[in-house]
Amino acid sequence: SFFFFSSLICRNLYNNRLTTLSWQLFHTLRLSELQLEKNRFNCSCDIRWIQLWQARGEAKLGDQEVYCNTSDATILLQEMNITQCAPPENTFSWIHLTIKVSASLFSSCRVIKGILLPSRDSTVLLTQSVVFFVFVSQTNINWANVHAINLTLVNVSRDDNGFPLICIAENVVGITNATVMLTVYYAPLIISLIEPEKRHDHCIEFVVRGNPLPTISWLRNGNGLQENDFIYTDIYDEVPFLEGCLLFRNPTHFDNGNYTLLIENDLGAAKETVYAHFLRPPFTVPDYGSPTPPISLTQKPEEDAFGVSIAVGLAAFACVLLVVLFIIINKYGRRSKFGMK
The missing domain is CATH 2.60.40.10 (Immunoglobulins)
Structure with a gap:
């Protein structure tokens, strides 16, 4: 058996008195030459494969004189007529x-x-x-x-x-x-959808699969994305997966937002969303809250005005009380003075 000699490229079976030989011995071999001259093959279907190899010139058999024996003669194998024997x-x-x-x-x-x-x-x-x-x-x-x-x-x-x-x-x-x-x-399936990264252009990379190949479209913030020279889909591989990028040339803050990939074929659909942030809006002023207005020195709080009113009222009341007391004292004081004996 030659099974363990798969690297064998030449085999010499010259004058081995072989009467039959099977192609299966050489099926796994990479033969460059097979020497079969001076053997005594029987003309039969068993060696039809050698005749076919000779006709194709395989293993240098076309240059060899290989004979086989019939019931009454020895003939060249090339002259054997058993065409009813054929490969499957x-x-x-x-x-x-x-x-x-x-x-x-x-x-x-x-x-x-x-x-x-x-x-x-x-x-x-x-x-x-x-x-x-x-x-x-x-x-x-x-x-x-x-x-x-x-x-x-x-x-x-x-x-x-x-x-x-x-x-x-x-x-x-x-x-x-x-x-x-x-x-x-x-049905189509989204394998991956990646946030944008800077390459030559900004790229939202995606990998999808489906058979038939799905159609691709995009939404931006829930609305249909109209592709143009600055935002467009680029497919760079279709086998075995559909791979590509949504490309952005010189994106601005207006391009920030949620991007949804939509894929569809006759058997179904799929979608997935990724957020893309490219630039901050220009000329933004931080909001530190509303400032407290300063209190004017010429203005008095409402509480001070109320206090002044109370003080004025008390002073007026005290003045009135003093006047009344003065009148009473003056009146009754004079009676007591003249009534004394």
Whole structure:
């Protein structure tokens, strides 16, 4: 066996008295030359692959004289007529596999003149997605040498988009494979939306995904943003994610505000908001509060005026009282004086 010599580039089997040889021994090797002269091969389908390699000039077999034995003669392998021996042919029932996320889909791979791999019923986990399975069952079709392998895709996730499904078939002549890419349609999703940062221009960077690719629009402070030469969307990558920037050329304080990213496709929509601050408004004066007006020295508080009024009133009352007392004393004092004996 040559299985452990995957780096082998030349193999000499000259004059080894080989009667048959399988292509499977060399399938994993990177052969630059395979020397097969002076062997006693039997003319059969088992060495048809050598004849095909000679025709293609692989491993320098086209320059070698390789013979095989029939029931009554020895002939050049190039003259062996067993064209009914051919490599397998396999095709998928679908040229393009398309499916919506979480849905299921049935497909099959048909093989002519070959044996399917795997050759028994099995369940195969194809991707990292825990819920993505392919149930494989082998079915014989009515006509001979034709087989089909059935694949049922269950609960597909968006991470399975772009996954290749490979159908492999082999027989004694060789091995072939058919590949079909899986396309999964799913609603858009915003992976990231970052506050603006200064690059060549100011950039609000975003990463979104969706299949079909979503359309992109913006709101500023809740109103539709009209893009122009100074504010516009720049997409710089579309596979596997839609990545880009909302670019600002020389933004001012008028561009400050909340920016909302809106994405939409046929399966749904998503939005997310980020605040952008570029410049402070110019000529702003700090507000330290209203100043207390000074009290004029020529003005008296209301309390002082009231106090003066009380004092004047008391003085007037005292004057009146003194006058009354003076009159009373004067009147009664004179009577007492003249009434004395």
